[in-house]
Amino acid sequence: MDAVSIPSPLREARQLRRVPDACAVVIFGATGDLTNRKLMPALNTLSRLGMLPEECAVIGFARRPMTDEQFRAEVAQAVRGATSGAVDAAAWDRFAERLHYVQADFREPSGYDRLRQTLERLDREHGTAGNRLYYLATAPELYGEIVQRLGAHGLVTRPAPGSEGGPPWTRVIVEKPIGRDLASAQDLNRALLSVFRESQIFRIDHYLGKETVQNILVFRFANGIFEPIWNQHYVDHVQITVAESIGVEGRAGYYETAGVVRDIIQSHMMQLLTLMAMESPVAIDPDAVRSEKVKVLRAARRIARTEVARHVVFGQYGPGAIDGQRVPGYRAEPRVAPGSRTPTFVAMRLYIDNWRWAGVPFYLRTGKRLPKRVTEVAVQFKRAPLPLFGDSAAGEPNLLALNIQPDEAISLRFVAKAPGTTMTLRPVDMGFRFGAAFGTEEMSAYERLLLDCLLGDSTLFTRRDEVEEAWDLVEPILSWWEPSTPPQPIPIYAAGTWGPEAAGSLVAGDNPVESSRLVVLPDLAQAAASAGERLARRCALAVAGRGECAIALAGGDTPRALYARLASEPLRSRIPWRQVRVFWGDERGVPPQDPRSNFRIAQEALLSRVPIPDHRIHRMPAERADAESAAEVYAALLREHLPAAADGWPQFDLVLLGL
Ligand SMILES: NC(=O)c1ccc[n+]([C@@H]2O[C@H](COP(=O)([O-])OP(=O)(O)OC[C@H]3O[C@@H](n4cnc5c(N)ncnc54)[C@H](OP(=O)(O)O)[C@@H]3O)[C@@H](O)[C@H]2O)c1
Structure with missing residues (x-):
């Protein structure tokens, strides 16, 4: 079959039963964990289902000395280990006949000569037609060297620029990780592209x-x-x-x-x-x-x-x-x-x-x-x-969940009226399960991706960029x-x-949508309790993130209720006070001991009752006659202690403006 004319797997139904070209699959790292747990069971299944061509050979390449027979015995064990029921004996025998082994260290040039001789022999014996799929299932540090040696030993057919290539064609599957940072990924991509064209490279991510x-x-x-x-x-x-x-x-x-x-x-x-x-x-x-x-x-x-x-x-x-x-x-x-x-x-x-x-x-x-x-x-x-039906309904947003594992399912949450005389609303789920709906056995990710690669379809593989x-x-x-x-x-x-507490806050209490929401609570006590909870979560998040939390406090009666909450258990012990820094968002032009001073209110109701170090309390010098210069002094203090946002402005973790 011509690779160019192959329909895309996402467009065509699987029942079309596409069967790939004749080819030889070479697995570098044939004795490894990935090969045993995933690749060999997947190839055996494809063979059993008739999805491999008759003219197909699988060559294991690794450094452990082994005969073809010993290799087949090892693969048989791997397939048995990965199969829940009994292995189909006739299907296994057909697959086993396709298996061959070449022993060499990947760094040893003579190994590639032996590989070429084996491939040429299998072209004659199995009719594999010069088509090659190389699977790099070994340590990533070896990818570059293997690819270079494949090129140097004439084991790669490189198509002309702009052409899809073949027959005969050569493809390579590269396992993750592709590099450990941008520079090493670029290095690996350059090494791959010095031997293969991008259309020949299949970077696998089994999630796809x-x-x-x-x-x-x-x-x-x-x-x-x-x-x-x-x-x-x-x-x-x-x-x-x-x-x-x-x-x-x-x-x-x-x-x-x-x-x-x-x-x-x-x-x-x-x-x-x-x-x-x-x-x-x-x-x-x-x-x-x-x-x-x-x-x-x-x-x-x-x-x-x-x-x-x-x-x-x-x-x-x-x-x-x-x-x-x-x-x-x-x-x-x-x-x-x-x-x-x-x-x-x-x-x-x-x-x-x-x-x-x-x-x-x-x-x-x-x-x-x-x-x-x-x-x-x-x-x-x-x-x-x-919120036409009151707060209970307004609190339940619609949620669409796409479950990928362990159950493959899609569900949509919406609000419905519970039976009864009152207008009581409840969230309910509308669901769809793949297994139950289609009643067919799914292909495993490796079966699917190996087949796509053999068919020359790279839609489900990641491109260099x-x-x-x-x-x-x-x-x-x-x-x-x-x-x-x-x-x-x-x-x-x-x-x-579910991970550190700060992670929950990242979604629950800290996202801009949540914080811009109007929350209506019945009285001041409940408002103070709710605000205290949010403040504690925000604090934990900031301390986990950058080691401290900067808060701007407010004055007035409603913050006083919040301060009392924060100074009492359980919030008092939950907040890492030694890593908190407090400032004020506004202040009255009075000395700090004045009963109207916002500093004094916070000091009495909160700061004198929790273990916050004095040097982390930054009051506004609002008693100074020259308010302009007092503001400048305070601005300098903010710049000194607060992280700067992208636009250069100092940033608080939380600004309290009253409740
Ligand atoms: N295992 C997984 O579930 C999994 C999942 C996703 C991705 N991966 C990726 O797949 C690749 C393979 O992983 P793995 O877990 O299968 O590794 P592994 O168990 O360590 O297997 C490595 C294989 O490479 C062979 N090998 C190593 N150095 C060699 C050399 N110098 N010359 C010849 N053969 C050599 C080993 O042969 P010997 O028997 O002679 O040592 C073995 O067959 C890695 O890149 C990994 O990140 C693995």
Whole structure:
């Protein structure tokens, strides 16, 4: 089959049963974990389902000495381990005949000569027609060298510029991570492109092989009713969560050098973000889809170093319990440094500066040892403009949840009237489950992506500019967190919880939409309690982010009620007073001991009752006769102690204007 004429997988129904060209698949790292757990079971399934061509051979390439027979026995064990029921013996026998092994160190040139001889033999014996798919399933440090040697040994057919290539064709699948920062990703891309053309390179992110991830595109662009409201006019915010209940398992060696931002944010979460936020592509083809995804990444606002603390919360799991079982903290895991600062959790707020999304926060949250395994994208819509049925209904915005794992499902939350004589409103969910609706067994992500690559369709693989833009976006966050002199200790969260408290505040109490909301409470006591709770959350967030919290206090009677709350338990103990700095938003022109002084009110009701150090209390020198110069002195003080925003103005974490 000619690769150019192959229909796109997203446009065509799978029943069309496309079967790829004859080819040889070479797996670099054939004895590794990925090969055993994912690649071989996926290839065996494709073979069993008749989705591999008859003329197909699979060559394992690794350094352990093994005969073809020993290799087949090892793969048989891997396939058995990955199959829940009994392995189809006849199908396995057919697959086993395709398996071959070449032993060499990837750095040893003679290994590539042996590989070429094996491939030429298999072209004759299996009719693999000179088509090659190389799968780099080994340590990323080796990718550059393997690719160079493939080129040098004449193992790559490079198509003419502008041509799709083949037959015979050569393709390469590159596993993540693609680099560990922008510069190393660019280096790797340059190395790949010195041997292959971009159309031959398939950078795999297995998230894109999941049905529900692909369904984000179908949901958005095959239905007419969602796109009109998929924008800043109707969407309040978007939350993307990738939660794992497992810890670092056996991957500490890798994880200690990677951390959660490289492991999940730069790859999987960027894919979810771009699919959620992209414009409609002009066609469902690889370049049209990927060009729209890249535009989202370009429009995503880079977080300045000075702003990272306000938009990002890091955490690391401590000891705790998952499903009732005690589990150790990250630092007690094998091969983790005792004082490790590697983050296992991150929550962040991103903005996409384009017309569709201006001002809409996207909250990304991912972590290990969270209470359950779940991947979900939730779109929260704006509230009804008028609370016709009272506050209870106004408090429940519509929520569209796209569940990606463990259940693949879509649900929409709306408000309904509960049965009865009173107008009592309740949120209800309208749901759709993929398994129940279609009743068919889904393809695994690796089955799907291997098949697409064999068919030459790169729609679900990441393009060079996509990877590099994603690195460009996360790099300021990494470079803020990973300097040689750490800015702060890492917040520890108990395993089995949803991460540091500050992460919850990032969404709940701290987003601009929430803070611009009018909250009506029945009396001053409840208003003070609610404001105290918000202040404590805001404080925890700021301290977790940049090590301290700057608050501007107010005077008058209503703040006095709040101050009394803050000075009493439980809020008094929850607020990290030693890291708080207080200023005043306004002051009366009187000495500090005057009963009308805003400073005196705060001092008596709050500051003298909590352990805030004196040097962190910055009162206005309002008793001075020359108010202008007093204001200048205070302005200089603010500039000295407060972080500056992008426009240079000093920024408070919280300004109290009364209640
Ligand atoms: N495992 C996963 O679930 C997973 C998921 C996503 C991405 N990935 C990525 O996939 C890649 C492979 O991961 P993995 O977990 O499978 O790694 P792994 O278990 O360490 O396997 C590495 C493989 O490479 C071979 N190898 C290493 N150095 C070699 C050399 N100098 N010459 C010849 N062979 C050499 C090893 O052969 P020997 O047996 O001779 O050592 C082994 O077959 C990595 O880039 C990883 O980041 C893995």
